[in-house]
Each structure stands twice: as C-alpha cells, then as structure tokens.
Amino acid sequence: MNAVILPVVLPMLAAFLMQPLAHISAFTARLLGPLVLAISIAMLVQPWFLPDTGPFTVTFAGFVPPLGIVFYVDRLALIFAVAVPLFTLLSWGWSTDTHGDEEKKAREDALMLLLAASATGLSLSGDLFNVFVFYELMAVSSFGLVVQKGTGPARIATLRYLLISAFGSVLALLGIAILYAQTGTLNLAQLGQLAPAALHGPAGLTAFAFMLIGFGVKAELFPLNTWVPEVYATAPARIAGLLAGLISKLAALVVLRLLVVVYQDTSASQLLLLLGTLTLLVGDFSAWRSRDFPRMIGFSSIAQLGLVFIGFSIPGPWGVLAGLTVALHHLLLKTGMFMLATRWSGSLDRLVGCAKSTPVAAGLYLLFALSLVGIPPLPGFWAKLVTLAGLAEQGSAMHLVALGAVLLGSVIKAHYLFRFALKLYSRSDHPALRHGLMDLGTAALIGIALIAATIYVVPIGERLRAVAQQAADRDTYIATVFPDHANTAAPEGPR
Amino acid sequence: MIQLDFVTILYVGGIGLLAIGAAGLVICNNFFRILLALVVAEAGVNLLLVLVGYRGNAAAPILGFGPQGAQMVDPIPQVLVLTAIVIGVGVQALAISVLVRTYRSYGTLDVRELKARFEVDLAAEMGIESTPGSEAPAA
Amino acid sequence: MRNLAALLFTGGLSFLLLVIVSQLNLGETPMIVGQRMLNEAGAEVGAANIVTSVLLAYRAFDTLGELSVLFAAATTAGLVLGHRRSDAVPDPDGGFILRAGADLLFPLLLVVGFYIIIYGHLTPGGGFQGGVILAAAFFVGVLGRPGTSLDHGVIIFIEGFAGASFIGVGLWALFAEGQFLKPMLETGTVGDLVSAGTLPLLSLALGLKVGSELAGLLTALSDTEAGEP
Numbered sequence: 001m002n003a004v005i006l007p008v009v010l011p012m013l014a015a016f017l018m019q020p021l022a023h024i025s026a027f028t029a030r031l032l033g034p035l036v037l038a039i040s041i042a043m044l045v046q047p048w049f050l051p052d053t054g055p056f057t058v059t060f061a062g063f064v065p066p067l068g069i070v071f072y073v074d075r076l077a078l079i080f081a082v083a084v085p086l087f088t089l090l091s092w093g094w095s096t097d098t099h100g101d102e103e104k105k106a107r108e109d110a111l112m113l114l115l116a117a118s119a120t121g122l123s124l125s126g127d128l129f130n131v132f133v134f135y136e137l138m139a140v141s142s143f144g145l146v147v148q149k150g151t152g153p154a155r156i157a158t159l160r161y162l163l164i165s166a167f168g169s170v171l172a173l174l175g176i177a178i179l180y181a182q183t184g185t186l187n188l189a190q191l192g193q194l195a196p197a198a199l200h201g202p203a204g205l206t207a208f209a210f211m212l213i214g215f216g217v218k219a220e221l222f223p224l225n226t227w228v229p230e231v232y233a234t235a236p237a238r239i240a241g242l243l244a245g246l247i248s249k250l251a252a253l254v255v256l257r258l259l260v261v262v263y264q265d266t267s268a269s270q271l272l273l274l275l276g277t278l279t280l281l282v283g284d285f286s287a288w289r290s291r292d293f294p295r296m297i298g299f300s301s302i303a304q305l306g307l308v309f310i311g312f313s314i315p316g317p318w319g320v321l322a323g324l325t326v327a328l329h330h331l332l333l334k335t336g337m338f339m340l341a342t343r344w345s346g347s348l349d350r351l352v353g354c355a356k357s358t359p360v361a362a363g364l365y366l367l368f369a370l371s372l373v374g375i376p377p378l379p380g381f382w383a384k385l386v387t388l389a390g391l392a393e394q395g396s397a398m399h400l401v402a403l404g405a406v407l408l409g410s411v412i413k414a415h416y417l418f419r420f421a422l423k424l425y426s427r428s429d430h431p432a433l434r435h436g437l438m439d440l441g442t443a444a445l446i447g448i449a450l451i452a453a454t455i456y457v458v459p460i461g462e463r464l465r466a467v468a469q470q471a472a473d474r475d476t477y478i479a480t481v482f483p484d485h486a487n488t489a490a491p492e493g494p495r
Numbered sequence: 496m497i498q499l500d501f502v503t504i505l506y507v508g509g510i511g512l513l514a515i516g517a518a519g520l521v522i523c524n525n526f527f528r529i530l531l532a533l534v535v536a537e538a539g540v541n542l543l544l545v546l547v548g549y550r551g552n553a554a555a556p557i558l559g560f561g562p563q564g565a566q567m568v569d570p571i572p573q574v575l576v577l578t579a580i581v582i583g584v585g586v587q588a589l590a591i592s593v594l595v596r597t598y599r600s601y602g603t604l605d606v607r608e609l610k611a612r613f614e615v616d617l618a619a620e621m622g623i624e625s626t627p628g629s630e631a632p633a634a
Numbered sequence: 635m636r637n638l639a640a641l642l643f644t645g646g647l648s649f650l651l652l653v654i655v656s657q658l659n660l661g662e663t664p665m666i667v668g669q670r671m672l673n674e675a676g677a678e679v680g681a682a683n684i685v686t687s688v689l690l691a692y693r694a695f696d697t698l699g700e701l702s703v704l705f706a707a708a709t710t711a712g713l714v715l716g717h718r719r720s721d722a723v724p725d726p727d728g729g730f731i732l733r734a735g736a737d738l739l740f741p742l743l744l745v746v747g748f749y750i751i752i753y754g755h756l757t758p759g760g761g762f763q764g765g766v767i768l769a770a771a772f773f774v775g776v777l778g779r780p781g782t783s784l785d786h787g788v789i790i791f792i793e794g795f796a797g798a799s800f801i802g803v804g805l806w807a808l809f810a811e812g813q814f815l816k817p818m819l820e821t822g823t824v825g826d827l828v829s830a831g832t833l834p835l836l837s838l839a840l841g842l843k844v845g846s847e848l849a850g851l852l853t854a855l856s857d858t859e860a861g862e863p
Contacts, residue, residue, distance in 0.1 A: 002808065005808065005814050009698075009801060009804070009805070009814065012698070012702055012801060013798055013801045013805075015702070015705070016705065016793075016794050016797035016798050016801070017794050017795075017797075017798050018794075019709075019790045019793075019794055020790055020791050020794035020795065021794075023787060023790065023791075059813065060694070060695045060813065060814050060815060061691055061692065061694050061695070061807075061813055061814065061815045061816045061817070062811065062813040062816035062817075063691070063692050066666070066667050067667060067670060067671060067674075067692055068692055068693075069692075069693060069695045069696065104713060107709050107710075107712060107713045108713070110705075110706075110709055111706060111709060111710065111713075114702055114705070114706050117702070118699070118702070121699070129575055129578075129693075129696060130695060130696055130699070133578060133582070133696050133699035133700055133703070134699055136582045136586075136699075136703050137699055137702050137703045137706060140582075140585060140586060140589065140703050140706040140707050140710065141706045141710075143589060143710055144589075144706060144709060144710030144713055144714075147593065147710070147713070147714055148713070150714075151616075151620070152597070152600045152601060152612075152613075152616050153613050153616045153617045153620065155593050155596055155597045155600070155714075156597060156609050156610075156613045157613070158593055159526060159590070159593050159594065159597060162586065162589065162590055162593070163520075163526075163529055163530070163533065163590070166533050166537075166583075166586050166590075167516075167517075167520055167533060167536065169582075170513075170516070170533070170536045170537055170540050173540050173544065173579055174513070174540050174543065174651075176575075177540070177543055177544045177547050177572075178654060178658065180547055180571070180572065180575075180663075181547045181658045181659075181660070181663050182658060182663075182664075183664065183666075184663060184664035184665050184666035184667060184668065185666050185667045186571070186667070187667075190666075198664075201657070202653075202654070202657075203654045203657055203658065206650065206654055230613070233617060233621075234617065292621050347621055350621075502660065502661065506655055506660070507652070510648055510651045510652060510655065511648070513647075513648075513651065514644045514645075514647060514648040514651075515644075517643070517644050517647055518640050518641070518643075518644040521636075521639070521640035521643060521644070522636070522637055522640045543655075546660065547658075547660070547663060548663070548665075548668070549660060549661055550661060550665075551661050555758070556672060556683075556684040556685055557682055557683050557684065557685075557756075557757070557758070558675075558676050558682045558683075558684065558824055558825070559682055559824070559825055560682075567672050567684070569663070569665050569668035569669075570668060570671060570672065570675075570684045570685045570688050571667060571668045571671070571688060573685050573688075574685060574688045574689050574693055574696075577685075577689065577762065578696055578697070578700045581700050581703070581704055581762055582700060582703045582704075584704070584707075585703050585704045585706070585707030585708070586707060588707055588708070588711055588851055588855075589707045589710050589711050589714075591711075591855070592710075592711040592714045592715050592854070592855065592858075593714055595715070595855070595858055596714055596715065596858075599858075
C-alpha cells in the first residue's frame with residue numbers, strides 16, 4: 001500500500017526541500033530529483049511482479065470512502081503511474097551550465113518533481129475533487145516549466161496557455177458543482193452508483209460537457225488546443241515532449257474514468273467522438289501546413305490525441321483497448337521525437353540534408369515516422385488497426401465518418417512526415433547540426449523499445465487486452481471501492 | 496418555477512458574474528483585462544459552489560455555534576471553495592508576474608499586437624523567413 | 635461583429651446555466667456525505683469547526699495538493715521575475731506617516747494572524763487565512779520602507795521546512811498507524827484549545843508555509859521595477 005502512496009508524496013517532499021537544500025549544498029540538490037524519481041519507479045514496478053489479484057483501493061487518513069479520499073489501483077492506473085516517473089526521469093534536465101544561478105535550477109527541479117507527483121496522483125485517484133486538485137497542480141507546474149527559457153515569445157505563449165487553462169478550470173469546477181448538487185458526493189464509485197438515477201437529464205450531460213472542456217485543455221481537445229503550437233515552439237523541447245507525450249495522456253485518462261464509471265450512456269460518448277474527430281482533422285491539416293519541426297510534431301500530437309479520444313468513445317472494453325494502445329504508443333513515440341527536436345528546432349528548410357551528418361538521428365526519425373503513420377509490423381499499425389476495427393464494428397453513421405477521418409488523417413500524416421524525411425536525406429551543403437549525447441541516447445533507447453514492442457507485439461497485446469477488460473468493468477470498480485455496500489446509505493438528519 | 500427570494504438572487508448573481516467573465520474573455524483586447532475577467536469568473540463559480548451547500552434557516556457548521564440539534568449547512572462545498580480560492584490566487588499571482596515581464600519586454604499588453612510580434616520574434620529565433628499571412632506549406 | 639458574437643455566446647451560456655440551476659433542488663440537495671460528516675466529525679476528529687476537520691482530516695490530501703499548487707505558483711513567479719538589477723532606479727522614500735503606520739500595524743497583524751491560525755479548529759479560520767494575514771504583516775513593513783526587502787534565505791527555509799513538516803506529520807501517521815495523514819494524538823474535548831489531535835499542528839505548518847510563501851511572492855513582485863522595456 002505504501003508503494004502507491006509514497007511515489008506521490010515523496011516527490012512533493014523533495015520539491016519542498018529543494019530550494020533550502022540548494023542553499024546548503026548545490027550538488028545534493030542536483031541529485032535529489034533523479035534519486036526520488038528512481039525510488040518511485042522502483043516502488044511502482046513492484047506490484048507488476050505480484051500475481052494479479054484484481055484492483056485494490058488505498059484509503060487516506062483512516063476514513064473509508066465516501067467520507068475520505070481513495071486511490072483506486074487497477075492495472076491501467078499502474079501502467080500510467082509507473083510511466084510518469086519513468087518519462088519524467090527521461091526528460092530530466094541534466095545540463096550543468098546554469099550561468100551560476102543554482103537557485104533557478106533548484107526551482108526548475110522542484111517544478112518537475114511536482115509535475116511528477118501530481119501526474120502520479122492523477123492516474124491513481126478515485127475522488128473527483130482530488131482529481132481536480134492534482135490537475136491544477138499539474139497545470140501550474142507546467143506553466144513554470146514552459147516559461148523556463150525566459151524569452152519574449154515564451155512568455156506570450158505561456159500567458160495564452162495559462163488563460164485558456166484557467167478558464168477551462170473554471171468550467172470544470174462548475175461541472176463539479178452541478179454534479180455535487182445532484183448527487184451529494186464526490187467519490188467516483190458512488191457517483192457511478194447514483195448516476196443512472198440522478199445524472200440522466202440535461203444537467204448531468206452539461207456537467208460532463210463542462211468537465212470535458214476543463215480537462216480537455218490539457219488533453220489538447222478541439223477547440224481548446226490553440227495554445228499547443230505556440231507553447232511547443234517556445235518551451236524547451238524535452239518539456240514539450242513531456243507535455244505532449246505524458247501529461248496529455250493523463251488528462252485523457254481522467255476523461256476515460258469519468259466516461260466509464262459515471263457516464264455510461266451514449267450521448268457522452270458521442271460528444272467525445274465528435275470532438276475527437278475534429279481534433280484529428282484539424283491537427284493533421286495544421287501539421288501539413290507548418291514550417292518548423294517542433295510545431296509540426298506538436299500538431300501531429302494533437303491529431304494523435306484526437307485518435308485516442310475516438311478510441312475511448314467506442315463503448316466497452318474494445319474502446320478502452322483502442323485508446324490505450326494508441327496512447328501508449330504515442331507516449332513512447334512523441335517523447336523520442338521531441339528529443340530529436342532539441343537540435344532540430346529551426347525552420348524545416350534549414351534542416352535539409354541533415355542525414356549525412358547525423359545518420360543515427362535521421363534513422364530514428366524514419367523509424368518513428370513509419371510507426372506514427374501506421375506501417376506494419378510496427379506497433380503504430382496495430383494500434384490504428386484496433387481503433388479502425390472498433391469503429392467498423394459499431395457501424396453507425398458517426399462512427400463510419402470517424403473511420404474515414406482516421407484514414408484521411410493517416411494519408412495526410414504520411415505526406416508531411418515523409419516530406420520531411422526526403423528533406424533530411426537530400427543532398428545539401430548546410431552545416432552539420434549535431435545532437436547532444438543525452439538527447440540522442442534517450443531517443444535511441446526509445447527506438448530500441450519500439451523495435452522490442454514490434455517483436456513482442458502478441459504478448460503485449462494480450463496483457464493490454466486484460467488491462468482494458470479490467471478497466472472497462474464498472475461494476476468491479478464500484479464493488480472494489482464499496483465491498484460491503486454499507487457506506488452508501490443516506491444518513492438521517494441532525495441529531 | 497423560480498421563486499424570487501434571496502437565494503435565487505444570489506444564484507442569478509453568481510451566474511451573472513460567470514457570464515461577465517466569459518464575455519470579457521471573448522471581447523477584451525488587453526491581456527490584463529482578460530485576467531480580470533478570469534478573476535470575476537472565478538468569483539462567480541466560487542459563489543455558486545458555496546450556494547450548493549445552502550440549507551434554509553441552517554446554522555454554520557461549527558459545533559456549539561447554533562442551537563443544539565439545529566440543521567447545519569453542508570461543509571463540503573465550503574472546503575471545495577477554500578481550495579479553489581487558494582488555487583485561483585496562485586494562478587493569478589503567476590499570471591501577473593508573467594504579465595509584468597511581458598510588459599517590460601514589449602511595452603504593450605495588447606493581444607493582437609503581441610501576437611504579431613510573437614510571430615516575428617519566433618521566426619527570427621528559428622530562422623524562418625517571416626512572411627506574415629502566407630500559408631503555403633513548405634514544399 | 636465580434637462583440638455581437640460574444641454577447642450571443644454569453645447570453646446562451648447564462649440561459650443554459652439558469653435553466654440547469656433551476657432544475658437542481660437548491661436548498662434540498664442530497665447531502666449524503668456532508669450529513670455524515672456533520673454527524674460524525676465531533677466524535678471522530680474533535681474539532682469544533684467542522685469545515686476545518688473536513689479540510690485537515692477527511693480531505694487532508696486535497697489540502698496537501700492545494701498547498702503544493704500555491705508553492706508551484708510562487709516558485710514559478712520567482713522563476714519569472716528573477717532578481718532586481720543592481721543598477722535599477724531606487725524607489726522613492728515612503729515618508730514618516732507610512733513608516734510609522736507600518737511599524738504600528740506589524741505587531742497587530744502578527745497577533746491577529748497567529749490567533750486565526752491557532753484557533754482555526756474552534757472558530758472560522760485556519761492555516762490559509764491566518765497565513766495570508768501573516769504575509770501581509772511582513773509585507774506592510776516592506777511597503778512602508780521601499781527599497782528594503784525581506785531576507786530571501788530565511789523565507790526559503792521557513793517555507794521549505796513548514797511544508798516538509800506538514801508531509802512529515804502525514805508520514806508519521808503512515809508509519810505509525812498505516813494511514814497517510816490520519817489524525818494522531820488524542821482527540822480531547824470539543825471546544826478546548828488543545829483538542830483535535832494533530833490538526834492544530836497541521837494548521838500551524840500550513841499557516842507558516844503560506845505566510846512565508848506569499849511574503850516572498852509579494853516581495854519579488856515589489857522588487858520588479860516598472861521601468862521602460
């Protein structure tokens with residue numbers, strides 16, 4: 001049980017102590033962040049080696065739900081919970097040149113740790129307001145991380161991101177208020193129990209729409225994703241990779257939990273399907289038109305998130321599987337691509353002919369592009385296939401339109417990704433742009449992981465299918481949180 | 496039907512604040528005014544959230560405060576609002592600090608002008624030829 | 635044109651909200667969890683102020699998250715604002731009235747702030763509210779004497795260790811009783827100053843952290859010159 005709580009609490013503790021520690025010993029402060037993240041990874045990997053006895057809950061402060069806050073730990077939550085410190089560590093800023101400003105580095109490290117803590121908590125939480133608080137913490141830490149460079153454009157981009165995110169949070173809070181007024185509880189499982197009776201009408205659906213808008217800002221959903229290209233262009237590339245790869249998936253996970261546990265009727269899924277399709281199309285078109293590398297892959301990640309939402313909107317375990325595979329694949333891929341973007345941050349024209357000087361980087365880019373478009377036997381192909389199969393099986397008009405959109409999106413993707421690849425491999429006299437060793441090493445590591453996933457695609461697919469089955473099971477969720485059904489009776493009035 | 500009593504007026508007021516904030520977001524051309532619209536909208540949502548816990552003729556949720564055995568209002572929305580206010584204050588303080596530095600760099604807080612200069616500066620940083628308005632894809 | 639669209643959008647949003655709010659049973663909302671807390675909080679937690687017991691016992695984890703949000707915001711603000719340039723134009727002097735007023739207010743605000751923090755579990759108040767007043771107490775001195783600033787190192791240390799002690803109390807509960815942030819120590823009698831177990835300690839840690847954080851934030855803001863770009 002501690003193994004699940006400590007990865008959320010220890011990074012917070014380290015973040016609080018980071019600045020005083022930096023005053024005493026800068027060296028220890030540097031080491032503290034990666035050390036805490038490594039400990040978190042070690043703790044979260046443990047449950048994978050134990051036999052899967054089904055999901056369990058962890059209560060806080062000794063109060064049973066629905067009075068207290070509860071963490072719901074199933075395999076899906078564990079996948080994301082272990083991915084958070086892992087990818088945060090991969091995206092850590094190891095640079096040693098701080099221009100003598102140790103305090104600035106300590107502040108940035110503290111923000112990274114808070115981002116990791118809140119993201120871990122978000123994947124595990126089973127209480128609606130707890131989700132909101134962790135979401136806000138994730139948002140505020142990301143504001144600090146994207147404004148890091150301190151250039152004029154970075155500040156303007158951060159400002160727009162901040163304002164859109166804050167207005168989204170206002171709407172999310174309104175949705176939570178409406179939900180609470182109708183049901184009287186904030187516990188996700190209890191909301192799921194009360195939902196069929198209490199949340200059936202327009203009020204419940206409006207609350208979902210508001211919360212979708214609020215959480216959709218981070219999940220880069222249309223039309224709340226106007227902040228994305230500017231921020232990805234002006235933030236350090238590893239931070240952009242973290243946002244695009246990891247953080248957006250966690251926001252999508254929250255929407256999934258809401259959808260599966262609370263809103264199992266069709267109108268909510270249809271709304272999600274519509275927005276997902278729009279996100280996909282707008283993202284791919286904008287990527288086709290963009291003229292610099294970070295924004296190009298930024299827009300393509302918006303499109304991929306649209307695909308994730310299309311997957312999640314398919315009812316049942318198939319939908320969860322579709323969205324999950326696309327999400328995990330994209331998480332791996334985009335982190336790698338943004339590692340390459342650290343050096344390739346200029347206009348696309350400036351990068352012509354780079355393949356000669358950095359063959360490894362160009363080769364990795366080609367691998368990533370092939371998987372992103374969905375060429376077999378790479379994992380991207382399987383992820384898209386699952387989604388397309390799920391859409392075809394549903395058969396309704398909306399789903400078939402979405403299917404067409406996904407195929408169209410793949411064609412556009414192929415065009416702009418391979419256009420860039422041609423540029424890389426063409427002859428040119430441009431000066432060489434070497435990548436840093438850490439960035440190239442991380443990207444290479446991800447490339448190896450991708451190839452390993454290709455080889456082991458069948459066993460991985462089976463495991464993921466079991467995970468999706470468990471995650472889509474609403475009754476198991478409610479039964480795990482309330483094992484004896486004794487806590488949900490309405491109490492009598494004042495004594 | 497909606498009765499026109501005190502609580503209803505408060506509700507309408509809360510919704511009105513939210514509407515003013517939303518209108519400000521869309522209409523205003525100055526970043527600082529958009530931030531103020533955000534503050535107003537947050538105030539509206541917090542008011543609505545507190546009112547969710549309302550009970551007619553009830554006492555505050557403090558033991559020993561009201562008459563023994565009286566009904567007390569819901570404590571949970573009050574805690575939610577406390578948290579929301581603190582988070583809001585944090586975000587607003589952050590926004591102000593970014594605004595101050597932006598003003599110092601650019602001398603203006605106008606949305607359209609900053610957008611134009613953003614493109615120019617970014618293009619200069621990245622080495623793209625800055626041709627505002629041309630949407631041709633890189634061939 | 636844009637204004638018209640904005641008005642339509644806002645009008646539509648307000649209408650939607652009015653319809654929805656009229657459908658909710660206001661004044662009769664199902665207080666499932668709230669009523670249970672009202673019934674049980676006195677015996678289980680021991681604080682007279684039930685809102686504080688919800689904040690620091692039932693939902694203490696949320697309070698920890700909220701604390702971290704404020705910390706992240708203050709850290710980012712410090713990151714963005716940076717330090718004052720040494721060649722900056724010095725601020726004009728405050729004058730006698732301002733200085734004297736600030737000196738008179740300081741001990742008053744300090745007492746009020748600590749009172750609200752320490753009595754937070756008995757009367758409305760608590761860590762956040764008292765912390766803000768403490769921050770104001772220290773900041774009033776800076777306002778009265780422009781050009782001086784609070785000791786940066788002390789603020790960082792208080793902030794760091796107050797936050798760490800909040801988590802520390804929680805971890806102590808975790809290792810002693812197996813539940814993170816469970817209220818420890820005796821509950822005592824409701825209405826006494828020393829009651830509600832570890833809640834006053836958490837309040838104190840909260841108040842010190844918020845106070846030092848906001849004081850640092852305000853000082854960073856006031857240090858920033860509003861000069862020409």
